[in-house]
Amino acid sequence: MIQPEHQTTLTEKLGQSGLRATRQRELIYGLLLEQRDHPTADEVYARAKQEMPSISLATVYNCLETLVGCHLVKQVNFERQPTRFCPNLHEHAHFHDEKTGRVYDIDLDDRTLAKLRTVLPEGFEPRAVEINFRGVAAPAKKRATRSATAAR
Amino acid sequence: MIQPEHQTTLTEKLGQSGLRATRQRELIYGLLLEQRDHPTADEVYARAKQEMPSISLATVYNCLETLVGCHLVKQVNFERQPTRFCPNLHEHAHFHDEKTGRVYDIDLDDRTLAKLRTVLPEGFEPRAVEINFRGVAAPAKKRATRSATAAR
DNA sequence: TCGATATTTGGATTCATTCCAAAAACCCAC
């Protein structure tokens, strides 16, 4: 299910933290890579159960937390909604379509990122930036081939 | 407590939605304006009780929701932490000091905002942007006089 | 002042997430 290249990445990154590459962790990481649509823990749970009916919700939460901790996955929050998970490690923004609920990855070029950092007064040392757009996205057409990729 | 000018704003904005300017709403709006430090509902509740010991937490939540609905106050979320409230209506970003927990308002110039919008592919119509920095801020000195204003 | 309407209130409820302690899986040394 999970590609050998990612398999290696997973094992390595986990190993670096003294953690094991378990069947559950592989499954969940694989699911996130396979369908890069920013699912919630519950959605991941539903998908995981299809492959491994015995998996528990607690394990899904544990695995996701572990993957985030190893920087294999990022978490995304919109307002107070359930946390979503994203395997796109590029520095990117998110667009949340309030009509459909879909989440889109938005690439950020270095130029814009650099510009953005200039808003911080001296003494502010950012370790991360989070940029979330909220609005409506026109029905996808040739969009998937552009820089933004559809997601649920 | 609340300045007459803000009093008017409050009554007007509420009135536009067919809502009443109650004692509780005035108090809470006044508290947010007075100490612009992005307090949580609980913190607002604690402050409110000092002025009005009979006020209930439910009312604080109700009032905050109403103020947000009337665009008199904005809400800010960091990760999964309790929602914070901000009376700064300028389009601005936030800096969350993960060491101290303090939240700083960061002004955004139109130039940067315009640049930021260019990252969106055609068809994406943003109705709001949310920009949150997370990191550490050097101990305040002459910072308060700059564009970023300290907050808890 | 009266009555219709809006608001407040305390308590119960929700629900995503975290915690817990027992069972299972893993891995290395022997």
Added chain:
DNA sequence: GTGGGTTTTTGGAATGAATCCAAATATCGA
């Protein structure tokens, strides 16, 4: 390969911010 120390998984209980509810109050125009 087996045993034993360690990690991980698991189901269920607990947490806590936020929401819901229905009864009591307050508000405001007529």
